[in-house]
Amino acid sequence: MNRTWPIIACCLVSLGPLACSDSSGGEADSTDTSGGDGDGDGDTTGDGDGDGDGDPGDGDTTGDGDGDGDTTGDGDGDGDTTGDGDGDGDTTGDGDGDGDTTGDGDGDGDGDGDGDGDGDLAFECGENLDPVILTLQNNDSARYPTIADAVFAAPDGGLVQICPGNYDEFVVVDDNIEIQGAGPGQTIWEPTGGALFIDAADVTVRDLTITGGTGVDAPGYNGACGGAIFVEAVFNTPRSVLLSNLELTDNMAWIGGALCIAGGSNGSVPVVTIEDSVITGNTAEVEGGAIYVAGQFHLVNTVVTDNVAEQDGGGALNINYGCRTVDDCSITNSVVQNNTAAAGMYANGGGMWLGDFYLNGKQGAAVTVTNSDFGFGFGEENQPDDVFTLFDLMTESYGFYGNGVSFTCEDGVCTDP
Incomplete structure (x- = not known):
């Protein structure tokens, strides 16, 4: 993809591994100098x-x-x-001891998964430092003033880390890199007039908030797709994207208020895994209030609430094309509640709308739902129903699936929970 970017002169220097603010020897207590007694309690007993x-x-x-x-x-x-x-004190058994269910292993409740349990960052930030760090596979590092500058400079295997703060940028990712923020609510990305555009084979985005995005006018769409994030498809080219510990809120697009996964029924499509995230308060002018899926997706331990499709179907998810079998797309240990779609033949599906397509004949989109909450009681219900399917001009509406349900949908038919 041809693009014009500002030229930023910056020499790569070897800084070694990026340091946490605690340098006392790895015990995460930062109040003693005992050289790594390992217990995190601020004494020097090493007990x-x-x-x-x-x-x-x-x-x-x-x-x-x-x-x-x-x-x-x-x-x-x-x-x-x-x-x-x-x-x-809970029974989730996620191993980290912080009372949430993200299982990031560090026990500090900040979600950055740096493993030390002290609630600080895994990279250095400060007033007089450029806020974005690019680290290469050989551990050479450099700092940049914007996310776009660092992403543009990043080769395959690069790690882009973003300090706490607000960033108003439209960014295209076309190399296989990882982007890591300081945590939701700390690194706040506001891609006004655009979104995060992912156009690479292997990308990870984690630990940040994206809000106020308005989507990407991508080829093949009649309007902006993916208010916060757009994942591009390339015919017969496999792509894998991991979105982890994100907050996608108050974004808007023509379709896919928060996330758009491009694709089709022929050839390879992007496979996007969304884990440990919150997707709330997003709006699609037409369909897919939270997520529009033409590729494949796996939603894991994620909350999808209060999203709206204003004209058509899928208040939370609008699913078609790439989800060809019940193994291709899934929702696991997640919450899909209080989302709203318009009413009508090509609408409905406050929780999910599943369409049909041609692939060696007529085929309906498919999905597997495991141990997930689709709302019980008026305050949680998706409106006007939980799931709506369209297959060969026949429609089915499924309401009141409830909480802790497991079911599958395929070729216009969903099983009982």
Whole structure:
């Protein structure tokens, strides 16, 4: 893709691994200088238990090893008997002990997954530093004033890290890179007049908020597609995109208020995995209030709420073409509630609208839903129904699927939960 960008002169210098603000030896407590005692409690005893008193762990004498003051010996340190291993008092067993369900492993509740549990960043930010860091595969790094500058300079395998702040940019990604923010609500991307345009084979975007986007006028569409993110398709070219720990909110486009996955029923299509994210308050003027799917998708541990398709179907998801079998597209451990679509033959499907297409004959779009919440009670219901299918001019409407449901849809028919 030919583009014109400002030329930014910047020499790559070897900075080594990007440093956290804690340099005391890796224990994530940043208040002692004991050289890595590993316990994160601010003392120098190196007792490993994190409570600052230097005892074997929890203040009892049972020697059960869990640090919670009971005698159950379940190993997790949270005072219940579930033995899920994470110490946060819930039963999700995600292993990180911070009381959320992202399973990022660090126990600090910030979602950056840097593994140290101290709630700081995995990269250096400061007033006098350019806020975007590009790191190459050989660990050479350089700083840039904008996301677009860093992405333009990034070769395959590059890592672009974005400090906290607000960024108003339209960016095209055409190399296989990773983009990482400081976390939702900290790195806030406002692509006014555009979106994040992904046109590469292997891309990861994580740990940021995208809001206020208006989509991309891409070839083959009559209007802007993907208010926050547009994923381009190339005929017979496999593409894989991971969207992780994102907040996509208050974006708007002609179709696909937050996300547009291009594609078709022939050849390879992009496969987009959306995990541990929140997609809320987005609007499509026509269809796919949150997500328009012509490729393939997998929605995992993600919340999709309060999105609107103003004219046609799919208040949350409008699904067609690329979802050819029940294995191609899926919704797992996710929430799809309180989304709204217009009413009519090519509308409905507050939660999902599934269309049909020609591929060796007539075929209906397919999806598998596992252990997900489609709303129970008036305050959660998708309107006017949960799922609507169109197949060979025959329509079916499915309402009131409820919470914790598993079902499949294929060729215009959905199973009971």
